[in-house]
Amino acid sequence: KQEVTQIPAALSVPEGENLVLNCSFTDSAIYNLQWFRQDPGKGLTSLLLIQSSQREQTSGRLNASLDKSSGRSTLYIAASQPGDSATYLCAVTSLDQTGANNLFFGTGTRLTVIP
Amino acid sequence: NAGVTQTPKFRVLKTGQSMTLLCAQDMNHEYMYWYRQDPGMGLRLIHYSVGEGTTAKGEVPDGYNVSRLKKQNFLLGLESAAPSQTSVYFCATSNGYSYEQYFGPGTRLTVT
Numbered sequence: 001k002q003e004v005t006q007i008p009a010a011l012s013v014p015e016g017e018n019l020v021l022n023c024s025f026t027d028s029a030i031y032n033l034q035w036f037r038q039d040p041g042k043g044l045t046s047l048l049l050i051q052s053s054q055r056e057q058t059s060g061r062l063n064a065s066l067d068k069s070s071g072r073s074t075l076y077i078a079a080s081q082p083g084d085s086a087t088y089l090c091a092v093t094s095l096d097q098t099g100a101n102n103l104f105f106g107t108g109t110r111l112t113v114i115p
Numbered sequence: 116n117a118g119v120t121q122t123p124k125f126r127v128l129k130t131g132q133s134m135t136l137l138c139a140q141d142m143n144h145e146y147m148y149w150y151r152q153d154p155g156m157g158l159r160l161i162h163y164s165v166g167e168g169t170t171a172k173g174e175v176p177d178g179y180n181v182s183r184l185k186k187q188n189f190l191l192g193l194e195s196a197a198p199s200q201t202s203v204y205f206c207a208t209s210n211g212y213s214y215e216q217y218f219g220p221g222t223r224l225t226v227t
Contacts, residue, residue, distance in 0.1 A: 004157070031213050043119075043205060044158075044218040051213070089157070093213065096160070102173060103148075103216060105157040 002027045002094045006106035013080055014114050021075040021109045023090030028068050031093040031101060035064050035075050038087045038108070047088075048075070080113045087111070117141055119219035121206050127225045128196045136191040136222050138206030146209045147189040148173075148216065149181060151202040158205065164189055196226045 003026040013019050023033070032051045036044040048057045048064040050073070056065040063076040077084060087108040096102045122137045138147060148163040150173075160173030164183040178200060180192045193200060206219040 034215065036218075041221075043220040044207075046215050046217065049215045091158075096174065100163075100171060101213075102160050102163065103158075105159075107155060107157040 001096075002030075002092060002104040004090060004092055004104050004106040006088075006090055006109050008109060009107070010110040010112075012112045012114060015080060015082060017080050017113075018076070018078050019080055019111070021077070021088050021090075021111070023073040023075070023106055025071045025073075025092050025094075025104070027094055028071050029094055030068060033064075033066055033073050034091045034093075034103070035062075035073075036089040036091065038089060040087075044089065077111075080111075082113045082115050085111055085113050119206055119208055119217055121204075121219040121222050123222060124220070125223050127227065128193075129227055130197060132196050133192070133194050134196065134224075135193075136204055136206075136224075138189040138191070138219055140187055140189075140206075140208045140217075142208055142217065143186075144208035144210050144217075145186075146211060147183065148207040148209075149179070149189065149191045150205045150207065151175065152205060152221075153202050161191065161204075198226045200224065201226045 034049045035047045050057045050066045061078040087110045089108045091103045091105045119140045149161040150158040152158045162181040167186040170181045182190045204222045207216040209216045
């Protein structure tokens with residue numbers, strides 16, 4: 001069964017700092033990897049989707065990389081802002097126990113950007 | 116364009132009561148999903164549907180049933196609620212497993 005781990009569980013940084021969030025997964029046979037943002041009491045917002053054939057994706061100050069062979073992804077946030085404070089979730093699409101493709105989530109990294 | 120909506124937003128049930136959660140989408144997506152989110156466990160897939168009239172079990176299906184009678188709606192039912200079903204429930208949609216998933220705002224359910 002696919003297991004997704006995110007380290008650290010929580011991170012506090014001063015405003016303006018660049019930071020990296022980590023995600024690892026146990027089964028490298030994935031179709032894609034998705035990074036989400038979740039604000040307290042809210043749903044998930046998709047940030048970036050990387051297909052298995054891609055190495056990275058960029059959106060504004062966000063850059064996500066994927067190394068499928070080592071089972072790792074990183075989310076790089078440049079010039080962090082207080083508005084970036086949220087929980088960031090990593091999820092991979094791979095086969096579940098029934099042989100269907102589904103999304104497996106990590107437990108997230110809670111980011112606090114201090115003004 | 117509402118995207119993905121969920122009703123109700125909050126609900127408190129007593130053990131043994133039943134209820135239905137509704138997910139509605141106006142994105143014309145084929146796939147719909149129900150997840151539950153519990154502290155320290157991440158999101159786990161309950162049931163999903165790859166099209167109107169189809170449903171399939173996810174990782175944690177026990178105690179739940181689903182129906183997809185119309186493409187735009189996906190219903191999650193609890194026939195006899197248990198305290199272990201206290202959770203936040205999220206619906207999501209996509210155009211296939213290789214595409215982005217879009218999430219609703221969630222339903223916070225407490226079973227006492």
